[in-house]
Amino acid sequence: MHILITRPEGKGTELALQLQQAGYQTTHCPVLTLDYLTPNSEELAPLENADKIIFISQDAVHALLHLTPVINKAAQLYAVGQQTADAIYEAFGRRAAVPKQHDSEGLLELKTLQDVELSNIVLVKGEGGRTTIAKTLKQRGALLNQLVVYKRSAIESEPGKWMDHWQTIDVEGIVITSNAAVDAIFNGQNGSQLAWLIKRQFYVASERIADYLQQKNVTRTHIHIAAGASDNAMFACINEQGSKMSESDLKQSTKPVAESTKKAQAGKAASGQTVHHKKGISKTGSLALLISVIVASAVGYEFYQKLNSDQQSSRVLTELTTENQRLQQQLDAVKSAQQTLQHSLYNSEQKVAAALNENVQQTQQQLDAALKRAEQQTYTLNPQEVTSLQRMAEFKVWAEHDYQGAAAVLTRLDSLLAEHPGTGNIRQAIHQDLQTLNAIEPVAVEAIYLKLHGVAQHIDELVFNAISLPEEVSQEDPSKLSENVSEWRQNLAKSWQQFKDFFVTVRTREDMVVAPFLSEQERHLVKQRLSLYLAQAQDAVLSKQSSVYFTAVDAAHDLVQDYFKQDDTVTKAALKSLHELSKEQLDFNPNVSLKSTEQVKEWAQ
Numbered sequence: 001m002h003i004l005i006t007r008p009e010g011k012g013t014e015l016a017l018q019l020q021q022a023g024y025q026t027t028h029c030p031v032l033t034l035d036y037l038t039p040n041s042e043e044l045a046p047l048e049n050a051d052k053i054i055f056i057s058q059d060a061v062h063a064l065l066h067l068t069p070v071i072n073k074a075a076q077l078y079a080v081g082q083q084t085a086d087a088i089y090e091a092f093g094r095r096a097a098v099p100k101q102h103d104s105e106g107l108l109e110l111k112t113l114q115d116v117e118l119s120n121i122v123l124v125k126g127e128g129g130r131t132t133i134a135k136t137l138k139q140r141g142a143l144l145n146q147l148v149v150y151k152r153s154a155i156e157s158e159p160g161k162w163m164d165h166w167q168t169i170d171v172e173g174i175v176i177t178s179n180a181a182v183d184a185i186f187n188g189q190n191g192s193q194l195a196w197l198i199k200r201q202f203y204v205a206s207e208r209i210a211d212y213l214q215q216k217n218v219t220r221t222h223i224h225i226a227a228g229a230s231d232n233a234m235f236a237c238i239n240e241q242g243s244k245m246s247e248s249d250l251k252q253s254t255k256p257v258a259e260s261t262k263k264a265q266a267g268k269a270a271s272g273q274t275v276h277h278k279k280g281i282s283k284t285g286s287l288a289l290l291i292s293v294i295v296a297s298a299v300g301y302e303f304y305q306k307l308n309s310d311q312q313s314s315r316v317l318t319e320l321t322t323e324n325q326r327l328q329q330q331l332d333a334v335k336s337a338q339q340t341l342q343h344s345l346y347n348s349e350q351k352v353a354a355a356l357n358e359n360v361q362q363t364q365q366q367l368d369a370a371l372k373r374a375e376q377q378t379y380t381l382n383p384q385e386v387t388s389l390q391r392m393a394e395f396k397v398w399a400e401h402d403y404q405g406a407a408a409v410l411t412r413l414d415s416l417l418a419e420h421p422g423t424g425n426i427r428q429a430i431h432q433d434l435q436t437l438n439a440i441e442p443v444a445v446e447a448i449y450l451k452l453h454g455v456a457q458h459i460d461e462l463v464f465n466a467i468s469l470p471e472e473v474s475q476e477d478p479s480k481l482s483e484n485v486s487e488w489r490q491n492l493a494k495s496w497q498q499f500k501d502f503f504v505t506v507r508t509r510e511d512m513v514v515a516p517f518l519s520e521q522e523r524h525l526v527k528q529r530l531s532l533y534l535a536q537a538q539d540a541v542l543s544k545q546s547s548v549y550f551t552a553v554d555a556a557h558d559l560v561q562d563y564f565k566q567d568d569t570v571t572k573a574a575l576k577s578l579h580e581l582s583k584e585q586l587d588f589n590p591n592v593s594l595k596s597t598e599q600v601k602e603w604a605q
Helices: 013-021 041-049 058-067 082-092 104-108 132-139 160-168 179-186 191-197 207-215 231-276 283-356 358-376 383-398 403-417 424-439 445-457 485-501 520-542 546-563 569-582 596-604
Strands: 002-005 025-028 032-036 052-055 076-079 120-126 143-154 173-176 201-204 223-225
Touching (some): 002 013, 013 025, 025 283, 032 058, 032 179, 052 058, 052 082, 058 120, 104 132, 120 132, 143 383, 173 179, 173 231, 179 191, 179 207, 201 231, 223 231, 383 403, 383 424, 445 569, 520 546
Parallel strands (some): 002 025, 052 076, 052 120, 120 143, 173 201
């Protein structure tokens, strides 16, 4: 039996080897090419806060790994099949949940995916593909984000060329692992090619593909469903069906032999009956009968000798037949390898030809992708999901004062509504709300807190205003006595003055003393008050009390200005910082009203 494997380049080699070892002829003919996409940062953002992440295929894992995204380490990972789970472990080092039934229905039956209301779920998938998972999760109330990371497209722009080649090499069975491969094979074929195609045996990876093949007029008896898309599952399915077909062929071949044997036995019985009823034999007849018996004995002996010779020849013939079968298998393997090589050369030629029409193909692919997206958007919009998102945005505005978070929720709601007509008024109100929320300047609480902390750290370095005494005026000592006797009156007056100065001393200075004098305890209390004011301002910022904040900052500024040296560098820096802090805009509770709230209520009614 000649099996055609349609998996993309790099896949299906192990399956082809297993089939060849089992005696099948194989040809590997990829019908799809895989291209990685590059989503923008907004499309990748849901991965950071996702509660659950579902990977549709190995290609989805490899395409996402190529983007090196940031993934929530606490998110639970899911895989449709075991090979996808193995790819997740190799890529991210984490185990993924795998259903027993490796398809969309089996995944949705997992217990952890039953109660997913308001859970953030990211579905990592290819362009088009499984709509059942997305539709069901949305119906269960999940906040679903579909992340498209790759797309499949047909390699051959003219599939009829494939069909001519497959008919030439007499393909009997075809391995298919996706609906996209079904489209690539069936689309563009003429009536005679489709008539030949639907008579092949199809080996598919899931019930979903089998149903899709039936839509292409393939009978159910020609469709065989494997336990999954893995090479081992496909080989088991093909080998099992091949064994059944061989047994059926053997029964059909032995039936005519049995019928001919029965007819021969009936003939002999009829002949014996005729002889048995003969009555009365003459002497001449007896002599003729005796001669006949002798001749028959001689012929029987000769036949016996010939039969022994034939048995020996039969043994030799059996051995030769076995050896011939072994050589035929080797020859078939060589032919299969030759056909695979020829097909690879054929594909290379087709790629070169396709490169010449690249622009036309890209345009066609974009149109096909747009058409597929339009077909996928046929599910009904869930009003409960829209209302839940709107309420979440209101909660973030009024309760949490998280305006950026509210904008993110409204953006997600807008992307959901964009897929459905008749939601223009709601989307217009949402965009007005987004402009309002994005215009709100967030209060730099952390920066203000750290600046206050910096001022507090330099309190001990501030220099107090100190008493600066001017120099004493140098004067000639007036109490010095003269040695002239005639000046006895002056000397007596000076002596009297010295007597009085012994009790009272008066010194004269030129400048005024203006700075107060503080004791060490008073200086300590001043610095403690300054530290208290700064700590009070920090608490006010964290608790969003703007009036308390400004009162504390102004008091600290006045204290530094009154008690510390103004020409000192540390004092100047502290006064500058406190002045800047007093000018901060602390609008913790701006007046925000979401216009989309009323629109959503009217739409939901």
